[in-house]
Amino acid sequence: MSDYIHWSLKGAGISLRSCNVDEIINERPNIRWCEALVDAHLVEGGEALHSLERVRHQYPVTLHGLGLALGSTAPLDTGYLVRIRALADRIDASWISDHICFTSLGNCFSHELLPLPYTEESLDHIASRINQVQEFLGRRILLENPARYMSYNHSTLSEGEFMAEMARRADCYLLLDVNNSYITEHNLGAGALDTINSLPPERVREIHLAGFDSRADYLLDSHNSPVSEPVWALYEEAQKRFTCAPTLIEWEQDVPQLSVILREVRRAQRIMRRIQGNRRLI
Template identity: 40%
Template structure:
């Protein structure tokens, strides 16, 4: 068997060993289950919150099993606590691997953060002190996780509201070193970049110039609540213009990472959520989305064909759901 065939077989047996371009994805939310099963919408892929399905059976898991037969699935976790000083939860990792294998997850992601200590889970994504000591600590834990999962781990830059004076490494440099040392990959959340930089009073341009785009396999888009003096990462509305502009610049540098929209609070009907992520097509093509709609409308009027592009009305983190 030649090398190309061996690689194809390995990829078929373990989809999480490769990072394909999936297109535009939507975060899977239980309020949309009925619509998805009835309409089978033209979505490229879904991202499921790992913890919502690891311990659940019954209808939620049955729904995910139906969806996995028609769409690629990516798992996104909020409880791995890769930066904690507590021992890694081996039972959690075993259940995560079993779920990833069962749904043929394209990859498994979580956050560069810690979520608790002494066995207590805060259900918050808490920031790390970014030092050489922390880098060594997190890298060792990433290697263990990857050995258990038998696939590279994908880590997301979190939104943060404080920074540590003791930090000696910037977040982009920390993530680059972590990838270089462990082979893990990155999920770039451009909304989190905007939130973190605003709250810290730092430059998004400087952050993006330093970011290791060569390791990015996925991107997140989401809305937030701007409170004047600070921003809260709420995921309860559409993506703001400033975040879209960050996305436009960043996506080109990733070489085609897979974008996904998160909408976790005040979740509207599915078509509204899907329409929001479809706006990414215009930004990927380098076109102003408002002008794109106007151009298509003029063209459709001249040719008497239906308009097939919709711009949603602009309206306006807790990820765990009760299923």
């Protein structure tokens, strides 16, 4: 199986949104790559796809999905996979990522990233489905840890142990969302740094950073604010372990001026430079 990974991809990128895509195309800001949501571009034509193709001529592009439902028990949606493969080929996507979760039960789609129990049975199930998807797409994919708001009493593995073993069994790569790890630690007490230290460095190919909302008794993964200081501190530890892992700034709700997001990009790049001995990233 081919990796279909553009290993030259490095530095910090941003998630594309309709409100900033024209500015990205016209101003060509100093970013290294962009991420596009798979489910917003699975069409034959239209402005969103046209803009994505224009961006692709200026920056490498990755595809990030929400709908593979790898932890679900319903049969994989081959029609969905056909469209993902066609889009990835059309824009020469650097890689494709999705989440470690289930999102559907029967014909009901939750529109939420529902957590799996971390058990041997879940490992067998999701590893098998990842293998099927990778075989169909002809490439390895990246899987991301979701923010968690509940846990299962019968889980027998930590999140880090589950992710590491899943990557080994499925021969896939990992996308570490540092913000999600911090949220999970706050909400459930699962150590974020323990998760980071459990992941094999050779499997982590991307890092996500984002903001959260603080509610009465929990944190919500909202992607509508700057990265918090505790998450930045955790990110530094992650970069020490996963040196050179490309980093994405996710800002998807209440999207501000592009200049605000670019400040987050520059901070991530400064951290990477410092940790990696001032190697050139931008």
